Amino acid sequence: MQVTETLNEGLKRAYELIVTAQELDDKVLEKLKEAQPEIEMKGFRKGKVPLPLLKKQFGKRLLGEAMQETIDAAMSKHFEESGDRPAMQPEVRMTNEDWKEGDDVHVAMSYERLPEIPEVDLKAIELEKLVVKADDAAVEEALKSLAETAQEFKSRRKGSKAKEGDQVVIDFVGKLDGEPFEGGSAEDYPLVLGSNSFIPGFEDQLIGVKAGDEKDVTVTFPEDYGAEHLAGKEVVFSCTVKDVKEPVAAEIDDELAKKFGAEDLAQLKEQIRERLEAEYAQAARAVLKRQLLDKLDETVSFELPPSLVEAEAKQIAHQLWHDEHPEEQGHDHGEIEPTEEHTKLAERRVRLGLLLAELGQKAEIEVTDAEMTQAIMNQARQYPGQERAFFEFVQQNPQVQQQLRAPIFEDKVVDYVFELATVTEKEVGKDDLQKAVEELDDE
Incomplete structure (x- = not known):
């Protein structure tokens, strides 16, 4: 196998691979030898059919398979030795289209490699976490709403x-x-x-x-x-x-509390307080996560694979177009060209996605089977009566699995960074937290 570099520009790489006719022939013979012990043919005992005869009968059928396996092996060896990680599936094409049996195979391979991600001093990151306590007024307001639902x-x-x-x-x-x-x-x-x-x-x-x-x-x-x-x-x-x-409206008393599974009103108030503070904490985490991503985006810079940015920009443009045209359910609306704003947002997403993936890999963070099962169950609840079918659909679609796995992995990496960063707490009112959450939507 001959490998010749034909392009080395930024993150773009291209190579010419030449698989000799002899290599292909050797590979075909290797596959025939593997299968020989199990082959039966009229006039020969099982496993005793001569290789030349097997090659005459099965050689052409195995040639394409041998060619693909040889090229795949060459690509794997190249990525192992070079350390390159392709940003997307490499483009591979045969260049001598007039190839015939007995000729060498010429293959062109091109891809964009993932960039080197610079080290980040996570301990130097300073963040401010908003903390909101559920006061008596908030509890009473929630109680009143409960009473109205129990009217x-x-x-x-x-x-x-x-x-x-x-x-x-x-x-x-x-x-x-x-x-x-x-x-x-x-x-x-x-x-x-x-x-x-x-x-x-x-x-x-x-x-x-x-x-x-x-x-x-x-x-x-x-x-x-x-x-x-x-x-x-x-x-x-x-x-x-x-x-x-x-x-x-129902009376706010012990009887109301029992309707909602509490022993008495005091216990119901405590449950409401815990639920409110859990909601506040979830909102505060979203604000803290955006603060972290903004800090990382400001401090970390590296070259981005153009293909990833282009694909992400198109996805953003497509999604925003559908948000603006909710009446259009299909995708036969023609191509939607990304704007400069879409591209800028895509660059941020790709940069942060690559950075978080690198941090997670170095920290050996993984999504467990239990976490994936829980995520699938949460999604399956949206399809009452079809949960089993949804589970089977996910099992058969690696792309859907990745869509479910990605946000879990990202949140685990973010939590890992939170543990290392310097996080100070600031107690605020729920209105301040609400304002901070609304600002997330505005950006």
Whole structure:
């Protein structure tokens, strides 16, 4: 195997590989010798078929396989000896397209190597961590919200008109072209006006009704309604209002606490305080992580592989375009050219991604099987009833596995850096923390 460098410019590398005809022939014979003990052929005992005969019958079939294995081995040897790590899959092509059996094989290989990452003194990094305590006012506010979710309804004074947020208890019969249709009737149905749980327009027409009223509600089913015989059709619901009830927040007491699994109100307050502080801590970590990434981006500089930056810029442009055009679900919108701003953001992401990967590799940080399983389970919950299918989908798709593994690995590296950096704590109010979180979204 002859290897000749043809390009060495920045991070770009190119080589010409020549696999001689003799090397290929030797490789084919090697593969035939490996298979010979198991081959049976008429007129010969198992394992006793002569190599020349095997080569005549199977040689051409094995030639392509031998060629690929030889080139792969040469590439592996090259990367091992040079220490180069390609930024993306190397481009490999055969240059003597008129090749025929007995000729040498000429192959061109090109790639961009990953850059050398400079050492970073992690202990010299200074960070400020925001700390927020859940005060009594925040706990009381959360308690009040809980009480509202546990609200009940009590009958309004006789003759009171239903308002948005009230619950009306109704009997109704739905009719299509004057005939009742299946599934369109119910008795003593409790409907909260403004909940949007019925067909659009239904609840609005019940605002102002009183107990004892009878009212015909005319609505049109959506065009994409599940039942085809009703989709896009106008129907009339004959409603009898049996009661009008107003919402009443639950009392904040031990009984409320028991509804949420606590022994008493004191325990519920403590649980709320712990939950709030956990939420504050998660938000503060996001702010601290951005602060760390900004510091690293400012202090560390190295050459970036153009192919990685270009691919990341295109991905950013594509994602932002879809964010701005949520009505476009497909990807047949033509090519979206990245702007200078997209490229600048891509350079930051690639730089930080390579740096964190280097830090993680040197610290021997790995994503465990248990962590991956937990990540897959978290994702699978988004597909109720299809969890097993999702697990199988992930197992069969290395790219999806990498998408799940990457953020876990990044967070573990960030935590590793936090341990080495100098982190001081600053106690602030929740409004200050909220402002800091909003600034993350603005950047």
